[in-house]
Amino acid sequence: MPELPEVEMIKRVLEPQLTGNTIDQITITNASVIAHPTADKFRRHLCGQVISSLSRRGKFLMIHMKSGDRVILHLRMTGCLLVTPPEYPPEKHTHLIFQLSAGKELRFSDTRRFGRFWLIQKGESDSYSGIHKLGMEPFSESLNGAYLEKHFGKSRKAIKKCLLEQNVVAGIGNIYSDEILFKAKIHPSAPANTLNAEEWQCLAATISKQLAYFIEKNSITAEEYLEGKGKEYRNTPFLRVYGHAGEPCPDCGEMLVRTVIGNRSSVSCPRCQGIRRCCTYL
């Protein structure tokens, strides 16, 4: 499920709840969610450690320990993190529980079990999680039209597929690739090598503006987050094309169309994104 705006929201909600807490005990009910090292080592190395901060890179979350060790996790499609009181009713498909000091628990649940955890010890290099393969953060100053054009300008592949490449720009998934392309008025199936310099520049600007907008729309308190079981994303009402196939385009009224690009469904407006138009953010 979660793409960059959701992962950023989760990071912001959880960080104040977790920072300063000691991990007293870890219960692993499904060892397959621990990708590195073994579940046993994961548990033994982390027990007794103190959490110092959280960070995000692309769609990955990192929980930093005072010791310099760090837990890296990826929620993939259905992963969910909750900080709860110990007696709080457990979610179905809970695979991992960190019992924390101050009578709290950090729980990981994941229906489809695609989510993964890694423990990287201080001084150990992380060749496991995939973070080392990630490309630029969308909010980096260096993300500009020239950067995108350098990577995709000669490619014949659909621009939507390009936006999903985590090794170029990290954090964009299927939802926000559609939203970004709609806002930039570029058709998702347009071959990358047909975009001009102005469109690359527009796309770069739109990526960061749209992601920032959806992070802002996702703003939520810790209490509200727990009430929604970590599954309610407040920005969904603001999505303009994703999930709206067959409905009128919010800009021009033409019917939004669902297509399949690289085995992923894509929604776009054939009129607004059909012909080249000027960009909102330029």
Next chain:
DNA sequence: CCCTGCCTGCTG
């Protein structure tokens, strides 16, 4: 490069 597998649950 495209394709499949990984999983469960929901929808038509």
Next chain:
DNA sequence: CAGCAGGCAGGG
């Protein structure tokens, strides 16, 4: 019941 779901790694 088949088909689909917002992700990614690995294999051909």
